[in-house]
Amino acid sequence: MDIINRVTDLIQANLVSALDKAEDPEKLLNLLIQQMQQTLDECRSTAAVILCEEKALKREQAQKQVSIDSWQTKAELAVAKGRDDLATAALKEKQHVSDELAAIEPELVKLADSLKKLQDDAQRLQSKLTEAKAKQASLQKVHNLLDARMRVNHQLNSEKIADALSRFDVIERRVESIESQVDAYDMTKTQSSTAEQIDALVKDEAIEQEFAALKVKMKQTA
Incomplete structure (x- = not known):
C-alpha cells in the first residue's frame, strides 16, 4: 500500500x-x-x-x-x-x-x-x-x-541613542566647566582672604612700632 x-x-x-x-x-x-x-x-x-x-x-x-x-x-x-x-x-x-x-x-x-x-x-x-x-x-x-x-542591537545602534549620548556628553562638559569655574572662584577667594589677613598683620605691626617709638620720644622730651 x-x-x-x-x-x-x-x-x-x-x-x-x-x-x-x-x-x-x-x-x-x-x-x-x-x-x-x-x-x-x-x-x-x-x-x-x-x-x-x-x-x-x-x-x-x-x-x-x-x-x-x-x-x-x-x-x-x-x-x-x-x-x-x-x-x-x-x-x-x-x-x-x-x-x-x-x-x-x-x-x-x-x-x-x-x-x-x-x-x-x-x-x-x-x-x-x-x-x-x-x-x-x-x-x-x-x-x-x-x-x-x-x-x-538595532536599538543600541539607532541614531536616537547616538544623538542622546552626544547631547549627554555636551551637557556633561558644560557641568564640568561650571564646576571648574566654581572651584577656581573658591580658590581665588581663599587666596585673596589670606593675603588681606597678612596685610592687616603687617599694618598692625607697623602701627605698634610707630606707637612704641612715639612713647620713647615723649619720655625723652619730658
Whole structure:
C-alpha cells in the first residue's frame, strides 16, 4: 500500500541529519511536520476503510454460514422425501457456498495484518511527529531569542541613542566647566582672604612700632 510505504519513509528519515544539511532548518522542519500530519491523517482514514471492509466480510461470512446450514437442512429434507436428486443439488449448492466462505478467511487475515501494521506504523509516526514538534518549538525559541537580540542591537545602534549620548556628553562638559569655574572662584577667594589677613598683620605691626617709638620720644622730651 502506498500509504504504508510513505509512513515507512517518514519514519526512517533521519530528522537531525536532514536538519543539519538543510539551508533553512526551520522551513524544512515545518514541511516535514506537515507531511507527517497529512500522512498520519491518511493512516487513520485508511484504517477506517480497512475496518469497514473487515466488518463487511464478517457479515458476509455469517450470511454464508447461515446459507450453508440452510442447504444442509434442505438436503436432509430431500433425502427424507426420497428426492435424492434434490438432495444432491442442495449439497452442491452447499459446497459452492462453503468454497466462497473458505475464501473469505484469507481476506480477513490479510486485512487484519494490514490493519496491525498500519496501526503500529501510525503509532511510530505519531512519536516521530511529537519529536519533530518538540524540535520545532526549540527552533522557535532560538529564533525568538535571536530576533530579540537583533531588536536590542538595532536599538543600541539607532541614531536616537547616538544623538542622546552626544547631547549627554555636551551637557556633561558644560557641568564640568561650571564646576571648574566654581572651584577656581573658591580658590581665588581663599587666596585673596589670606593675603588681606597678612596685610592687616603687617599694618598692625607697623602701627605698634610707630606707637612704641612715639612713647620713647615723649619720655625723652619730658
